[in-house]
Amino acid sequence: MESIVIQGVFIGKVEQSWGGLLSDIDKLETHQEVWLGAEGLPGDARPDLRRDGGLDRALHHYPAEHYRHWRKQHPQTRWRQPAFGENLSTFGLNEHEVCIGDLFRWGEALIEVSQPRSPSYRLARRWNLPGLPLEVQEQGRCGWFYRVRRSGMVAADAPLELVQRHYPQLSVASLLDWYFGHPLERTGLRLMMACDALSLRWRKTAAQRLTSGVLEDWTARLAGPECSEQGGLHN
Numbered sequence: 001m002e003s004i005v006i007q008g009v010f011i012g013k014v015e016q017s018w019g020g021l022l023s024d025i026d027k028l029e030t031h032q033e034v035w036l037g038a039e040g041l042p043g044d045a046r047p048d049l050r051r052d053g054g055l056d057r058a059l060h061h062y063p064a065e066h067y068r069h070w071r072k073q074h075p076q077t078r079w080r081q082p083a084f085g086e087n088l089s090t091f092g093l094n095e096h097e098v099c100i101g102d103l104f105r106w107g108e109a110l111i112e113v114s115q116p117r118s119p120s121y122r123l124a125r126r127w128n129l130p131g132l133p134l135e136v137q138e139q140g141r142c143g144w145f146y147r148v149r150r151s152g153m154v155a156a157d158a159p160l161e162l163v164q165r166h167y168p169q170l171s172v173a174s175l176l177d178w179y180f181g182h183p184l185e186r187t188g189l190r191l192m193m194a195c196d197a198l199s200l201r202w203r204k205t206a207a208q209r210l211t212s213g214v215l216e217d218w219t220a221r222l223a224g225p226e227c228s229e230q231g232g233l234h235n
Contacts, residue, residue, distance in 0.1 A: 004161075007081075008088075009088060010081070012085070027085065027086075035151070037148065038058065039148075040058040056147050060084075060145055066094075067079050070083075084143060086143060100114070102164070104162055107152055111147070112146060114144075115201070115202050116142050124223075140177065142176060184209055188206075189206045
């Protein structure tokens with residue numbers, strides 16, 4: 001894989017918007033060299049670490065080429081980066097080309113692909129498109145998260161370079177298909193459970209599904225916690 005040029009680096013602060021909802025989805029672009037630590041970029045606060053943060057989700061990467069699709073699907077919406085709350089934006093790297101456990105060098109830092117992103121109701125409220133989270137999920141245009149394996153200085157003008165690939169059979173796209181498209185398929189669940197590089201949350205969910213044969217409720221994540229009696233984590 002050739003080096004991937006970064007199109008944008010974005011950092012967001014937690015603010016109240018859309019009826020008082022706490023969110024960091026409205027991020028701002030930075031052109032400065034910054035320190036990337038285990039919890040992510042400086043100043044990239046999260047409204048609810050239990051749902052949105054954690055060391056397995058230090059950075060969110062969203063492919064810039066997906067925006068062409070969303071402009072066609074929803075031409076009335078003024079799509080602009082980082083519409084999906086991403087920290088990193090690139091061309092030439094998508095869910096089919098990235099695998100769980102892929103280790104990338106970015107500047108001085110090393111970052112590892114940890115899980116796909118599960119779209120949430122915050123997207124719907126940000127863009128006033130109630131069906132958007134489910135649409136993103138069903139089309140597999142979710143992006144993915146990184147954990148930070150080695151901290152260091154990073155910048156938008158430093159490319160992403162693939163250093164190691166441990167699970168070539170586990171692309172982000174295949175995980176999205178198993179997790180959302182065939183959520184109780186036992187072969188996929190076993191593969192997820194056996195992948196040490198996959199986030200603990202996704203492995204636990206896979207184990208629960210395999211043991212119970214029951215799919216967890218997605219209502220809270222897709223429509224908002226007030227729409228489900230059970231609430232629920234953003235997986």
